[in-house]
Structure formats: structure tokens, C-alpha cells
Amino acid sequence: MHRLTDTPALHTELERIDYRTTPAYYFDAEQITDPVVLHLLSRCPTVFGIKKAITDLLAGNLDIPLPKATGAIEPGATVRGQVIVAPGAVIAEGAFVTGPVLVCPGAVIEAGARVRDNTVVGPDCRIGFGAEVARCLLTGGVFMKHTSFVGDSVLGLGVNIGAFVSTTGLRVTSGPVTEPATEEVCAHLDGRRIATGQTKFGAVIGDGVIVPAGTVLQPATLIGAHTLLYPKTQVGGFFPAGSQGR
Structure with a gap:
């Protein structure tokens, strides 16, 4: 069974980050049935990298085969x-x-x-x-x-x-709101601010x-x-x- 921490690069990265920011803390890989979803998550040391991975996936920049469009x-x-x-x-x-x-x-x-x-x-x-x-x-x-x-x-x-x-x-701490946004959003764990990038x-x-x-x-x-x-x-x-x- 492919797990979310199967790659050597992920093992090295996980030694430096809070486990509570990893995909494995939130999602049970044993229950994920779709290979695209599983491989996508396996490439992300933290949940904050998933959005970029989706963009790369759909742009064809990842070596993850997409299903045929026959639905x-x-x-x-x-x-x-x-x-x-x-x-x-x-x-x-x-x-x-x-x-x-x-x-x-x-x-x-x-x-x-x-x-x-x-x-x-x-x-x-x-x-x-x-x-x-x-x-x-x-x-x-x-x-x-x-x-x-x-x-x-x-x-x-x-x-x-x-x-x-x-x-x-x-993040709305002052106005007016601009688009595209310019202020980084941070998560909070144990009173610490965690950058999402x-x-x-x-x-x-x-x-x-x-x-x-x-x-x-x-x-x-x-x-x-x-x-x-x-x-x-x-x-x-x-x-x-x-x-x-x-």
C-alpha cells in the first residue's frame, strides 16, 4: 500500500516539520482509493503545498498519469x-x-x-x-x-x-482588499504562527x-x-x- 510518507525526500522533510501540518495527520492513506489523489498527497510534505501540487498536476508538470476523459x-x-x-x-x-x-x-x-x-x-x-x-x-x-x-x-x-x-x-487586517492578494496567510499552532507561503x-x-x-x-x-x-x-x-x- 502506498503511504503518504513513502518517498525518501518526504522522510527527510518530515524530520523538520510539525506532524500536525502533514497530510498524514488529516487523511488516512489506507482509505484513499484514487491513485491520482494518493500520489498527489504523497508529494506534499505539508498540507500547505497541496494547492501548488494541484496546479502542477493539471498543467501536466507532474509525472502522475491522469485518467481518460470518458465520463x-x-x-x-x-x-x-x-x-x-x-x-x-x-x-x-x-x-x-x-x-x-x-x-x-x-x-x-x-x-x-x-x-x-x-x-x-x-x-x-x-x-x-x-x-x-x-x-x-x-x-x-x-x-x-x-x-x-x-x-x-x-x-x-x-x-x-x-x-x-x-x-x-x-488575511484582512487592513483595507482596502486588493486582488491579487499580497499578505501571507498564517496558521496557528500552540500560539505559534506557521507560514503557509x-x-x-x-x-x-x-x-x-x-x-x-x-x-x-x-x-x-x-x-x-x-x-x-x-x-x-x-x-x-x-x-x-x-x-x-x-
Whole structure:
């Protein structure tokens, strides 16, 4: 079984970084079924490198073979740019997809959903009406069935995004907001600021987490696998795996 720390370069890098910033802390490689998703994660010493890896993957700059684009694009779907729909995946009538995007086997982009900008939708995900995903990796079995937004983020296996959930990815400490963004977003662990190397970074949500309806996640929120989140207007910071976040 290919693990997230199988390469020598990763072993060396992991000796110098906090384990809580590694993909292995959030995602169980033994349960990831898609080879593209697994190889993508295996190349990233920390979760903060996943967005760039997605961009490189979809630009053809990584030696990871992509699936054949033989999935279904229904009449009435709006598809622009490089969009790879793997066998068994569906972009339904009324969906909007703007590449570069990879839709893995078994995933369904439903009517009224929007997926765009360097996103990998993992196997068996369901993106429903009013849900928008941008610059993300959904590792598999993610449910976003209602109006919501997830951007610049990484979601683990079986994550469920409730209605009107939103990630936020910009550091806003002074105005006005500029585009492209210029201020680096930092995560926080044990009172320390951890540089992400990015000006937009939303959240890392580990396997099995349910994000309650109406929740807004602050920039660089890190939620360990199987954390229980209680309904709350805003959450941010770091939640250890298996904890109960209040």
C-alpha cells in the first residue's frame, strides 16, 4: 500500500516539520482509493503545498498519469477550459465547471453547482445545487449538497459540508482588499504562527468531519480527522484529531 510518507525526500522533510501540518495527520492513506489523489498527497510534505501540487498536476508538470476523459457531460452542462471527467463521473445538466478541473470516478457535479480554478474532485463526491468549489482538493466521498462555498482548501474523506457554510481565505487586517492578494496567510499552532507561503488559504478539514450549517471558517483553519464541531457562527485555529470543537 502506498503511504503518504513513502518517498525518501518526504522522510527527510518530515524530520523538520510539525506532524500536525502533514497530510498524514488529516487523511488516512489506507482509505484513499484514487491513485491520482494518493500520489498527489504523497508529494506534499505539508498540507500547505497541496494547492501548488494541484496546479502542477493539471498543467501536466507532474509525472502522475491522469485518467481518460470518458465520463459523462450531460447536455445543458456548461463546461469551459480543460476539464477531465473520469470514467463513471458525471457533470449534470445545469452544472457549471471551468477548468482546469479533474472530476474523479463516481463523482457527480449536480445541476446548479459550480466547480472551477484548479480543483480536483475526488471519487464519489457530490456537489449539489448552489455549492461552489474553487482551488481545492476533495479527497473522496465529500458531500456539499446545499448552498455553500469552499475555496483554497483540502477536504478529507467523507467530509460533509452543511448549508451556508463558507471558508474564508484572505488575511484582512487592513483595507482596502486588493486582488491579487499580497499578505501571507498564517496558521496557528500552540500560539505559534506557521507560514503557509500563500496569500489565499482556506481550511484543511480531516476525514469524517461534519461542518454544521451556517459555519464560517477563518483563514488557515486546521481541523483534524474525526473532530466533532458544534454549531457555531465562526471557527478558526487548530482542532486536534478526534477532539470536540466548541
